[in-house]
Amino acid sequence: xxxxxxxxxxxxxxxxxxxxxxxxxxxxxxxxxxxxxxxxxxxxxxxxxxxxxxxxxxxxxxxxxxxxxxxxxxxxxxxxxxxxxxxxxxxxxxxxxxxxxxxxxxxxxxxxxxxxxxxxxxxxxxxxxxxxxxxxxxxxxxxxxxxxxxxxxxxxxxxxxxxxxxxxxxxxxxxxxxxxxxxxxxxxxxxxxxxxxxxxxxxxxxxxxxxxxxxxxxxxxxxxxxxxxxxxxxxxxxxxxxxxxxxxxxxxxxxxxxxxxxxxxxxxxxxxxxxxxxxxxxxxxxxxxxxxxxxxxxxxxxxxxxxxxxxxxxxxxxxxxxxxxxxxxxxxxxxx
Amino acid sequence: xxxxxxxxxxxxxxxxxxxxxxxxxxxxxxxxxxxxxxxxxxxxxxxxxxxxxxxxxxxxxxxxxxxxxxxxxxxxxxxxxxxxxxxxxxxxxxxxxxxxxxxxxxxxxxxxxxxxxxxxxxxxxxxxxxxxxxxxxxxxxxxxxxxxxxxxxxxxxxxxxxxxxxxxxxxxxxxxxxxxxxxxxxxxxxxxxxxxxxxxxxxxxxxxxxxxxxxxxxxxxxxxxxxxxxxxxxxxxxxxxxxxxxxxxxxxxxxxxxxxxxxxxxxxxxxxxxxxxxxxxxxxxxxxxxxxxxxxxxxxxxxxxxxxxxxxxxxxxxxxxxxxxxxxxxxxxxxxxxxxxxxxxxxxxxxxxxxxxxxxxxxxxxxxxxxxxxxxxxxxxxxxxxxxxxxxxxxxxxxxxxxxxxxxxxxxxxxxxxxxxxxxxxxxxxxxxxxxxxxxxxxxxxxxxxxxxxxxxxxxxxxxxxxxxxxxxxxxxxxxxxxxxxxxxxxxxxxxxxxxxxxxxxxxxxxxxxxxxxxxxxxxxxxxxxxxxxx
Numbered sequence: 001x002x003x004x005x006x007x008x009x010x011x012x013x014x015x016x017x018x019x020x021x022x023x024x025x026x027x028x029x030x031x032x033x034x035x036x037x038x039x040x041x042x043x044x045x046x047x048x049x050x051x052x053x054x055x056x057x058x059x060x061x062x063x064x065x066x067x068x069x070x071x072x073x074x075x076x077x078x079x080x081x082x083x084x085x086x087x088x089x090x091x092x093x094x095x096x097x098x099x100x101x102x103x104x105x106x107x108x109x110x111x112x113x114x115x116x117x118x119x120x121x122x123x124x125x126x127x128x129x130x131x132x133x134x135x136x137x138x139x140x141x142x143x144x145x146x147x148x149x150x151x152x153x154x155x156x157x158x159x160x161x162x163x164x165x166x167x168x169x170x171x172x173x174x175x176x177x178x179x180x181x182x183x184x185x186x187x188x189x190x191x192x193x194x195x196x197x198x199x200x201x202x203x204x205x206x207x208x209x210x211x212x213x214x215x216x217x218x219x220x221x222x223x224x225x226x227x228x229x230x231x232x233x234x235x236x237x238x239x240x241x242x243x244x245x246x247x248x249x250x251x252x253x254x255x256x257x258x259x260x261x262x263x264x265x266x267x268x269x270x271x272x273x274x275x276x277x278x279x280x281x282x283x284x285x286x287x288x289x290x291x292x293x294x295x296x297x298x299x300x301x302x303x304x305x306x307x308x309x310x311x312x313x314x315x316x317x318x319x320x321x322x323x324x325x326x327x328x329x330x331x332x333x334x335x336x
Numbered sequence: 337x338x339x340x341x342x343x344x345x346x347x348x349x350x351x352x353x354x355x356x357x358x359x360x361x362x363x364x365x366x367x368x369x370x371x372x373x374x375x376x377x378x379x380x381x382x383x384x385x386x387x388x389x390x391x392x393x394x395x396x397x398x399x400x401x402x403x404x405x406x407x408x409x410x411x412x413x414x415x416x417x418x419x420x421x422x423x424x425x426x427x428x429x430x431x432x433x434x435x436x437x438x439x440x441x442x443x444x445x446x447x448x449x450x451x452x453x454x455x456x457x458x459x460x461x462x463x464x465x466x467x468x469x470x471x472x473x474x475x476x477x478x479x480x481x482x483x484x485x486x487x488x489x490x491x492x493x494x495x496x497x498x499x500x501x502x503x504x505x506x507x508x509x510x511x512x513x514x515x516x517x518x519x520x521x522x523x524x525x526x527x528x529x530x531x532x533x534x535x536x537x538x539x540x541x542x543x544x545x546x547x548x549x550x551x552x553x554x555x556x557x558x559x560x561x562x563x564x565x566x567x568x569x570x571x572x573x574x575x576x577x578x579x580x581x582x583x584x585x586x587x588x589x590x591x592x593x594x595x596x597x598x599x600x601x602x603x604x605x606x607x608x609x610x611x612x613x614x615x616x617x618x619x620x621x622x623x624x625x626x627x628x629x630x631x632x633x634x635x636x637x638x639x640x641x642x643x644x645x646x647x648x649x650x651x652x653x654x655x656x657x658x659x660x661x662x663x664x665x666x667x668x669x670x671x672x673x674x675x676x677x678x679x680x681x682x683x684x685x686x687x688x689x690x691x692x693x694x695x696x697x698x699x700x701x702x703x704x705x706x707x708x709x710x711x712x713x714x715x716x717x718x719x720x721x722x723x724x725x726x727x728x729x730x731x732x733x734x735x736x737x738x739x740x741x742x743x744x745x746x747x748x749x750x751x752x753x754x755x756x757x758x759x760x761x762x763x764x765x766x767x768x769x770x771x772x773x774x775x776x777x778x779x780x781x782x783x784x785x786x787x788x789x790x791x792x793x794x795x796x797x798x799x800x801x802x803x804x805x806x807x808x809x810x811x812x813x814x815x816x817x818x819x820x821x822x823x824x825x826x827x828x829x830x831x832x833x834x835x836x837x838x839x840x841x842x843x844x845x846x847x848x849x850x851x852x853x854x855x856x857x858x859x860x861x862x863x864x865x866x867x868x869x870x871x
Contacts, residue, residue, distance in 0.1 A: 032746025033753070040397060041788055042769065044477045051473075083390050083553070084537055093553065149586060157590040164590050166555065170382060170578055174552075280583050285554035289583070293388065298746035 001326060008322065012315050019311045020072075023304045024065055032298030038081040055081060068304070077308075078301030082294060087305045090290060095309070096180025097167060098279070098286030102271045103181075104202050105210035110264060113214045114253075117221025117260070121229065122248060132218050139215020144274055148208035148281035155204060162204050165283040168197055205282040209274055213267035220263045224256035258328060265321030269314035378575030379869045380558075381848070384582040384597035385860055389557055392548070393536040394515035395468040398475060400858040403513070404579065408559050408864040410515035410542035413442055413461070414508065419623065420675040421771050421856040423508055426567075427456055427516060427543075437503030437810030444494040448566040450518040450543040456566075458496040462488045463519040465498075471531055478510040478769065503808050505815060506772035513769065517541045545569075545865045549576060556580045559864070570866035571850050577864055592617060592843055598869075599844040599851070601860040604718070605662035608841040618846045621664050621839040622853045626767040627673045628657075628665075630711075630723075630833040633762075635755035635793040638707060643700035645830040648709075648761075649686040650693035651734055652833050656726045660719050665836040671776065671826045673837050675855050678773045678819040682827045685834060690733050697734050705735025712751060712759035715742035720763040727761075752791035762791045765838075767858050773819045774807045780826055794831035 035052040036043070052058045056067065068078060077087035120129035156164040167182055168174060175185040175194050183202070186195035228234065229252050237247050276288035283289075287306050294302035387401040394406050413428040425431075428442040448456040466485040468476050487499040500507065518541040525535035532541075538551045543566070546559035560576040561569075580597065582588045589607045591597040593614060603611065612619040632639040632648075639645055658665045672679040686692075697703060711727060713720035724740040731738055741759065743751065751757045766789040768775035781803050784790030799822055806818040827834070840859060844851060850866035857863065 030747065031750035031757075032744070033750055034746075036749065036753075037746055040399075040474060040477075042477050043473075044480070047472055047477060084396075084533075149584070152587060153590060157594055160594065164587055164594065164596060165582065166580075170556065170580060170596075171380070281587065283555075283582055283584075283587065285581075289554065296744060296746070 001323075004326065005323065008319055012312075012319065015315060016308065016312060020069065020304070020308060021065075023307045024068065027300040027303055028061055028064075030298065034081045034298040034300060037297055051081070055079065068301075072308075077305040080294065080299055080302045082297040082299045082302070087302050090302065091287065091305060091309070092180065094285060094287045094290045097182075097284060098272065098275050098288060100181035100183065101202065101205055101209060101275060101278070101284060101286060102268070104183075104206040105271055106213060106264065106268050108206055109210040109213040109217055109267070113217030114221055114257075114260065117218045117256075118225055118248060118253060120218070121222045121225030124226070129222075132222060136215040136219045139211045139218075142211070144208060144212060145277040145281060147211055148205065148278050151204045151208055152281060163201050165201075165205075165281070167201050167284065168194070172197060205278050205284055208281070209271060209278045212274070213264075213271060216263050216267060217260060221256060221260045224259050225252060228252045228256050254328075258325065261324060261328075262321055265317045269317045272310055272313050379573070380575050381577045381599070381867055381869060382597045383577060383579050383599045383862060384588045384591050384601065385579060386581065386583045386585070386588070386602045387860065388554060388581055389551075389579070391537045392540055392551070393533055394464075394474070394517060394542075395471045395476070395531075396473045396533060396536075398513060400861040401579070403858070404860075404862050404864070405557060405559070406515055407544070407861075408546040408577070409540040409544045409548060410517070411448070411456070411544050412512050412515050414511050416512045416771075416854050416856045417852075418854055421625075421854040423512065426512075427461075431508075433508075433810070437505065437808075438500045440498040440500070440507065441491070442496050442498075444496070445566070446494065448543055450521070450541065451547045451562065452518050452521050452541070454518055454520055456516060456543050457493050458490040459493075460516055460519055461496045462490050463522075464516045465514060467517065467522070467531055468514060471533070475510070475513045478513065479504075479507070482507065503810050505807055505810055506770060506774040509770035509772035509775070516543065518543070545572075546577065554581065571868060572866055573868045577867065592845070595845065598848050599842065599862070601842065601862065603841055603843055605660075605664055605841065608664075608843060609662060611843050616846050617843060618848075619841070619843045620851075620853075621841060622855065623666075623674065624767070624837060624840050624855045624857075624859070625673050625675055625771070626765055626838060626859060627668060627671075628763070628765050628835040628838055629668070630727075630835065631752075631762045631764050631789075631792040632830070632832055633755060633758040633760055633791065633793060634795065634829075634831050636758065636760055638702070638709060639760050641700050641702075642830065643696045644702065646686070647693045647696035647700060647734060648731065648736070649830050649833050650689045650696060651730045652686070653688045653726055653730050654836075655688065657723065657836050660722045660726070661836070661838055664839045664841060666839070667836050668834040670823045671780070671832075671834060672773060672819075672823055673768075673776070675771060676768065676773055676776055677771055678816050680820050680823055682823050685827050686830070688730075693734060708737045708739055709760040710739045710741055711761045711763070712741045712743055712748055713763035714748055715744050717763075723763060749788050752788055753786040755785075755793045758791045758793065761833075764789055764791065765859075769856075771856055773815075773822075774803070777803045777806065777819065777822050780822075780831070792831035794826070794829065796825060796829055799825050799829075 035055065035057055036048050039048045039051045056064060071078060075088060079086050080090055083090055116128065116132050120132040123129060152164055155162050172194060174182060175189050175191050178185045178188050182198040183195055186198060234247065234252060237251060275286055276292055278284065279286045279288035280292060291303060291306040385401055389401045389405050391397050391402065392405055392409065394410055411427050413426060414423045415426040417424045427444055427448055429445045431440060431442045433440050444456065444458060450456060465488050468474065469480060469483065469485055472480065482500045482502060482504040483498060484501065489497040489499065491497050521541035522532040522536065526532045527534055540548045545565045546561055549560040550558040557579045558576060561572060561574060582591055585602050585604055585607055588600040588602055589611055592600045592611060608619060611617050632645050634640055654667055658667065669681040669685055670679055697705060711724050713724060724738065728738045751759060752762055778784060779789045780794050781800055782795060785793050802818050802822050806815050809815050847870045849868040849870040852863055852866060
């Protein structure tokens with residue numbers, strides 16, 4: 001087990017470095033000139049050169065790369081030309097907002113998706129199964145962006161049940177920053193009204209973001225459950241008079257959960273990328289919006305930092321899933 | 337405050353119950369539209385915009401959202417007001433210009449003070465101009481060729497003198513964008529040699545009608561009205577204004593309908609027409625200096641041929657252009673937009689005329705057509721995409737095909753920076769920063785080549801000479817005919833398809849009072865001074 005973790009960690013570091021080289025090359029081959037954009041449309045050549053020097057864009061590419069990688073080890077992710085602030089400082093503000101949204105989304109997808117998968121497998125062609133079919137095909141087919149807009153227009157504007165966007169009401173002060181995740185910070189500082197308000201703002205974006213994940217969790221779980229339930233040992237269990245609930249929950253679900261877990265992990269990784277769209281619909285000030293703003297300003301360093309974080313995030317969730325797999329299934333442990 | 341949280345809690349509970357999340361409904365009643373926000377009985381106006389404010393520092397950067405905030409927090413010597421825009425006294429109550437146009441003397445008003453309580457004096461003026469010139473960022477380019485820090489002289493506490501290196505007719509027209517900072521406050525926050533830049537990014541040191549209350553980057557920016565503002569309240573009755581970021585225009589529309597925003601700035605023409613019909617909402621279309629044109633690359637393989645340029649310009653369906661904006665646009669009758677001083681209606685500016693287009697094509701190097709032109713526009717800008725589609729249709733009779741290439745703004749700017757990479761046609765919106773004709777004329781000077789509004793690489797030595805001569809001439813009677821000549825020559829050379837002036841579309845709740853507009857402001861830029869709530 002330890003050997004596996006060690007091997008995988010080294011592999012991950014190598015992949016991250018590869019990712020860094022690729023993003024650095026792509027962003028520097030792209031034709032946009034961040035210095036010219038930062039200096040403004042009417043700037044003189046002298047003003048542009050001054051900005052270029054200030055940010056070190058005048059140095060040779062290799063030197064820039066070495067400085068950049070060196071900085072990363074010191075926790076320095078560069079400086080944004082657009083916000084003029086260090087990228088790490090910007091991310092401290094934006095990342096927790098995204099993380100919070102993603103966590104609620106995946107929780108929503110799991111809590112709703114797993115039982116739905118189980119019920120639709122047990123009662124095939126029942127109304128839950130039909131609903132599941134509807135949800136899973138629309139989850140795969142509907143663009144998340146469009147779904148977000150529709151939720152916003154119907155539940156936000158038409159019915160007025162939920163806020164249109166943002167993390168809190170306009171005049172509410174955010175809770176003292178501890179984790180940067182408003183619901184958690186509000187609980188920690190005992191501001192329950194802020195907690196509920198933050199939760200209220202979370203509902204629509206979290207549902208929109210969770211939809212594709214929900215769809216695949218339900219599908220995989222349903223398929224696995226049907227397969228497991230038809231196996232001989234289930235027939236045996238039924239013959240021995242074990243209660244139906246126990247049969248499903250304890251025996252069948254445990255085995256069906258393995259592939260479901262893999263999907264959850266994968267989706268958790270993908271979700272972080274999906275937030276770009278949801279965040280702009282709901283004005284959720286997270287890394288997605290930050291990256292989008294950086295891309296439209298040819299602002300290299302924030303783009304690289306966000307890509308790096310997304311990549312690391314994706315690798316890390318897969319890594320964790322492998323470990324959990326190993327714990328759940330002894331056969332996996334040997335094959336690192 | 338407490339009341340609002342309870343309301344929000346009620347809404348959450350109700351929503352949860354309906355969503356089947358097993359929370360019992362407490363029977364909270366649905367609230368009607370919230371309208372403007374209230375804080376401790378006072379009213380706070382909410383404005384929705386899509387562009388974040390990356391910095392507040394007046395010496396570092398300006399764009400529509402940044403300048404909205406700068407104009408609220410800071411004052412300048414003079415201010416643009418009215419339609420047509422005029423330069424009005426502000427911190428300066430009067431000024432005079434020497435015969436040779438090189439010396440300007442400004443008399444400051446008595447009683448103006450910064451938010452810190454310090455007086456706005458000649459020393460502060462000198463400090464602020466020096467800071468902007470030395471940092472050489474943001475608005476610095478407007479004056480850097482004409483004014484050096486040594487040329488700014490404090491005559492007495494309320495008199496400041498500018499000695500220009502050479503006469504510059506447009507000098508005064510740029511001063512509204514040079515905001516005055518409190519030297520003591522900036523000085524207290526200098527780190528190393530940064531001239532206070534780090535601190536001024538998210539803080540202010542101004543004397544404007546509002547002071548900064550919250551700078552919540554990526555979410556909102558809130559300002560609080562200065563009750564004893566030295567120039568009076570301008571009819572305002574509110575506590576403050578929140579500039580809230582709502583990035584999707586459809587979400588802005590929803591926020592306005594629900595009363596979560598009182599003024600929205602970025603609606604599309606269709607959305608604008610929808611909200612105009614709604615109860616409780618007022619709309620206005622405001623004229624603007626912004627020009628939309630299709631720049632030809634006059635140094636390119638095809639568009640260096642003047643007859644081809646003329647052919648395309650006559651094939652273009654100008655009415656379709658106005659239709660794309662649901663009629664909320666006016667066609668340009670000169671390279672200069674309306675409200676630019678000295679603008680004339682140039683006779684013979686091309687209009688849709690297929691026969692004429694064919695005549696010009698016959699005189700070009702490609703009399704039979706058979707070529708493909710490249711049209712580059714900003715990705716995601718629907719109106720520019722529609723424009724391309726119209727153009728494809730328009731060019732068919734000339735046997736010319738059009739390749740549409742959408743690019744992100746940085747990539748578009750990069751392509752337009754050199755004649756070798758610039759596209760045959762590029763869709764460009766450009767807003768001059770001043771109403772002086774020099775600001776527009778200079779876009780056709782070789783110094784502008786490669787800038788986003790200079791992707792035409794237009795080169796006519798006679799025009800260049802006239803532009804230079806006119807900018808150093810101080811007597812308007814002498815300048816006016818020069819600019820008339822410049823406009824005629826540019827139209828004759830056809831370095832672009834002169835398009836239209838799109839109107840600004842502003843929608844607001846009907847209780848908003850004191851909304852004023854001057855065409856020199858950029859799209860989505862608002863002047864907070866005098867805004868109020870009428871109920």
